[in-house]
Amino acid sequence: MFILNFAKVVEVGFMFEVRVEADFSAAHFLKDYNGKCENLHGHNYKVYAHVRGSRLDEGGMLLDFTKLKAALRAVCREVDHTNLNDFDCFKQNPSAERIAMYIYDGIIARLKAEGIDAGKNAPAGSAKLYAVDVFETDTSRARYIAD
């Protein structure tokens, strides 16, 4: 019989990763930019949130998909059908990189409100929000990674 030894999994550096997706539509324009993106236009953004860790709960889960998805969707709802340039935090420019950072911070805050610490200072091995990907198009993606 094969028995999983989770202590060993931690020792040798194995990881689990879960990913959830959401999307939103928003307008933006880029300042100090020479090209067609300096004009107001829109994107159907796709967002991936990746969580990594080596410790599973008693149910065998790294982090409940439902809780992670709820946090991600709540952040996406804040920016859905808006002009991103209207947000103070995007005054500099609502680039995909900054949107990824905004969504990352929003997910951490929402999970914290649910009693889940998924930030970079969470205990070793536990579920941490590793990265948020923001796709402006199918072929253009920016990623914010917790360091």
Ligand SMILES: [Zn+2]
């Ligand atoms: Zn754009």
